[in-house]
Amino acid sequence: MDFSVALLTIFVLAVVVGFEVVSKVSSTLHTPLMSGANAIHGIILVGAVIVAGRAESTGVLSVALVAVVLATVNLVGGFVVTDRMLEMFRARRPDARARSEGAE
């Protein structure tokens, strides 16, 4: 198989998986899902590292390093903020339930 056909196959399958995985999400989780998906595209860090690793002139290196910083902010910040949101969804709920039952 031609290499670019292989890539096209990967692309199309990823589109199908992407559609399927999120098609039935309740609106409750839209915000964390958007934030999580946002973190995943921070993986452009891999590309930024590759480009910065090959840089030979100072000019190219400094621009590439800007890309590395931006991509890391996206990747790390995205995952941390998603976790912070989800932490509230999960950990406190039993506690909240106990409180409301106590009040009734």
Add this chain to the structure above:
Amino acid sequence: MIPVWAQVAYLVAAVCFVLALKGLSSPKSARNGNLLGVLGAVLAVVVTFLVEDVGNLSWILAAIAVGAVVGVVFARRVAMTAMPQLVALFNGVGGGAAAIVALLELSESSVTTPSLVAVAFTALIGSVSFAGSAVTFAKLQELMTTRPVTFPGGQYASFGVLAASVALAAAVVATGNVPLAVLLAVAGLGFGVLLVLPVGGADVPIVISLLNAFTGLAVAASGYVLDNTLLIVAGTLVGASGTILTRLMAQAMGRSVTSILFGAFRGGSTAGGDATGADRPVRSAGPEDVAVLLGFASRVVVVPGYGLAVAQAQHAVHDLATLLESRGVDVSYAIHPVAGRMPGHMNVLLAEANVPYEQLREMDTANLELRTADVALVVGANDVVNPAARTSPGAPIYGMPILDVDQAKAVVFLKRSMRPGFAGIENELLYDPRTTLLFGDAKESLTKLASAIKNL
């Protein structure tokens, strides 16, 4: 060529990302899903350092350290209310990084024609996403007006820049010329700004989701340039899921994505409603009167909005609800899908205040309960309960499904002032004879209400 074991590791990382998105689709598995995403990302980055011939190592590690510190500080410090801005910001920097990677790859190595297409695509879409996200950030942070910004000929300017971008992209593909590619990225920045400026405040979250999908596609294209399958898979996943999510959000607001992006040009009505409100009579009351209304009701439906979040009143509303329940009042919360500033935002905020999940009602259930409710207590919400969405075809929110608080026997609005909501239109319901207004900061009003109810 990347060694086989590393390609397998990339595959594992890609599967982690798929499972992360899958996990994020259900409340139970969401947190583990996110952690799986982290695992995939760490694996991918480590493998990249091992197999690629990475020079300038100390510089790169330093840059990663800087980015990680900035990312963590922002993510930890930001208030939950400012979440939409932060997501916009993270999305924008990701898009910018993708555009830079594509430009550098073009300048550094000889690139084949199919890759040139991918380079042009990434440079353009990455910059659109960067500039567009910057404008959404400014709108949500209220650094600029939240209203649609239109100017004469704005539509032609947008199409002109878009046409120029396409021409430049074609030229880049034909010549592989680096300065032309930089110019293309600049045109992309211009188009990003022009794309988001005319979008009205309430629609901004949908644009964030759309730009999120854009960045995903830009990352996928850069993966093609670098022959990196992981970037292709991860970017495409985000592109596809972001597109679906954008549609779901638009549906929740009763809008189509095109009408959000181009509505302000066509209708022009988004710019503002009738300014007749200023001297019309409204019925306002003190906390004691409202306390009687609430304390002797049998069913109260709380409709929380962004104003509640701004006043940090999640805890106060929960206290009031607990107090009412102890008097035998049936209390539930009606959550509009786009309450807050992002779909699902209000659920996050109420979860933060320990409000039991079982009391939150999604829109359809909530509207059934509102019909039998004695009081609808609207705390800092406006657009999502505005009957103009049903009755006035000219209104920017026309067609958006709303919470039918006008079906309840009485409506109480806790509001700071008569200022209209984020969409910038008047709410007729405020002048309805069954409506009572309690002016003041949401948190203070709720606390006053709670103490007045204790004294009943």
